[in-house]
Amino acid sequence: MSLLVNILGLLLIAAIVWWFWLAGRKNGGEHYSDTLEILVKDGVYDPDRIEVPAGEEITLHFRREDPSPCAEYVVFSDLDISKQLAVHKVTELNLPALQKGEYPFTCQMKMYRGLLVSR
């Protein structure tokens, strides 16, 4: 019995490590298009991984459906760009041409997390 509980516990830890840190990092994410809307709701950006073309100015459309204050701003801290998002509305955010690379975007308190992959 006690061995079983210990093994279950360790398996649980392994599962946490795998699910949150190892799995789900590989896929390239949604392809960018003019009409792509990023839904801001319930603690996640959906899609949270977006592939955007490098060297092009683009406009992202955020639809915020979450009134909690965490969702209020979207911050691209590497680019020093941020935008206040209006609730129940689409807010446009213009980005300059990006070099190839990864640009995380988050809410102010880093609860919402997303990634722009520029290639």
Place this chain on the structure above:
Amino acid sequence: MSQKQKQVFALSGASCASCVRKIESALESVPGVEDAKVNLAEKTLSVVGDVDQTRCIQAVEEVGYGAKPARKDPREQREQQKAEDKRHYRQLLWRCGVALGLGIPLMAWGLITGEMTVTTPTEQLAWGAVGLLTLAVMVFCGGHFYTGGWKAFRHHNANMDTLIALGTAAAWLYSMMVVLAPGLLPEAARHVYFEASAMIIGLINLGQALEVRARGKTSAAVEKLLELQDTSARVLRDGEEVDIPLEDVQPGDRMRVRPGEKVPVDGVVRVGSSLVDESMLTGEPVPVKKVEGDAVSAGTLNKNGTLIFEAQKVGAETRLSQIIEMVRNAQNSRVPIARLADQISAIFVPTVMIIAVLAALVWFNIGPDPRAAHMLVVLTSVLIIACPCALGLATPMSVMVGVGKGAEHGVLIRNGKALQQASDLDTLVVDKTGTLTEGAPKLTDIETDLDEDTLLALLASLEAGSEHPLAEAIVQAAKERDLQLSEVEDFEAITAHGVRGNIGGKQVLLGNRKLLEREGIPEGDWPLQAKALAEQGRTAMYAAVDGKAAGVIAVADPIRDDAKAAVARLQKAGLTVQMLTGDNRATAEAVARQLNIDEVHADLQPEDKEKLVSQLQDKGKKVGMAGDGINDAPALARADVGFAIGAGTDVAIETADVTLMRSSLHGVADAIELSRATLRNIKQNLFGAFIYNTLGIPIAAGVLYPVTGALLSPVIAGAAMAFSSVTVVSNANRLRFFRPTQVAGEKN
């Protein structure tokens, strides 16, 4: 490059899905439309493509609905946001009330009777009912935690919702197991924790409600700036005054501003004069006199006269809009000191989950009985007490308030990096002209054997045609004394010596000592006088009339009234102040003496300034540079923090780390004090959040058990977590009371 046009219309009459289809297909037949989309929730229609606005409206009207161009009014949006916040606040309070309404009686029951265990079938039934009630509360008051946690989980992400969901669910599931199958657990462990789930949900909702309130205040400064923007403007069209919405104002429009009204857009005064209060933009308390030809900025307040001015910049182009834009961007930019916190918060939640499991296992293996109950308490408490948001909020909240506060004082901070670097400067390099001095030379002395006015009139007449700054000072002085100027004949500029000319039959010379020598004019005692003037930092020139030395006149760039007090403030803040100037050493040192400046670098070429800054940096100094943003741009860029002073110009706003709207060195001192206050606040917050989590988690895991003989109750863990982020936000809000120091003798 073709820019795709997008227009947005507000719809009326559209209420169902079929309306959407009708409107969209009606729009598709309009030539030029590439895409038309109706948003039913917002009742808007957005049209992409190069289309005529009225044709779109027509098309919508033809199918039986109404449309008009949507006004993008930031004020309206803000009002809506505020209403939304209020609604959300009430909702949170409601949820909190309901959850605590169940949790508190349950907790009281447990504390008073001590009976939270399940042994008899009656108890099973009673607690089963309570369990279902708790489940209802969890779903109704905390449903958003579970959906949020689940959604994040599916995205391989974990956040605070995850922790709350796991913690409360664990407590509920354990309790339900006790109720349904008490036989599975030893008698001592048959304890229910329904009150914990309800209380935690209630407390966290309360914490979030308070946070929403406190957060509203962090953007107070930007709100204030936004409120400076009027919604309509009075335009003169065909000689008549028309009130039009602000966004319809075009450059070139003439507009009238009456006393007590705000200037709606940026422009240039064409008719009238008035005092204008610019304190909201510049922090400069004294109203500025505006006459024909002067620039006025949107958001400033017209005090006493009526002005007619021509609009030059409107909408996002105005200085006010640019300030708001810059402040907003800076408010969310990254502060280097927060890097560690960012890295931690990225892995925080899964780590806490692992710690919780490990702690539970430790209690299972070596803990005292009842082991199952202890495991549950430890697991729940660890999950619930950990608060990643306190960590995540620590920096941004302080920066929000600090940067906003700066804007209130006419200090625009470019980003978090500039803010942090400004806080640990130890050397400030200041360009003399325009920063320490007025930047416009004035006549200071006339010493002559003749009548002062007579000589001044002659010299002013002589210099009237010249564009040299010193010449301007002489002409200006003559104008101030209402002297009559005469025609010059045979004007001649003698390179490196001075000028000469004939005025009303008299031959007048003005120049340096070499000029007198060259002309063979006896100098008399004048060189002594000239030397004395030069020692005071003034530029002395010799005047001669009809071959006889007539006297010396001196010109100087007057020191700004507030420079001395500002230098003193900076020195008090621990900075070494160094002066840079292209002037000669004698002049420079005279100024430095009066201002008590630590070090002087004179006779500099423009490119030397940048070199000097990097030399100081090589010596390990943290160098700030204050200058005018245009001539000093390279040095400003080289410095750790560049302060562009007196910056009506857009150039400066674009490039400097810190832009000071007021032409005063006090702005630099304000900026440094503010950045230090903000950094202190950030450090308090970060320290608080780190300590909270590094102490809270082990305590929740039970390290104090050997001492206290009790485990931390999950309810207390919930309360601690709920209030930790409120504390962070409230501490950041303390920055709103920041005031720059005043130095004795400073004029106000």
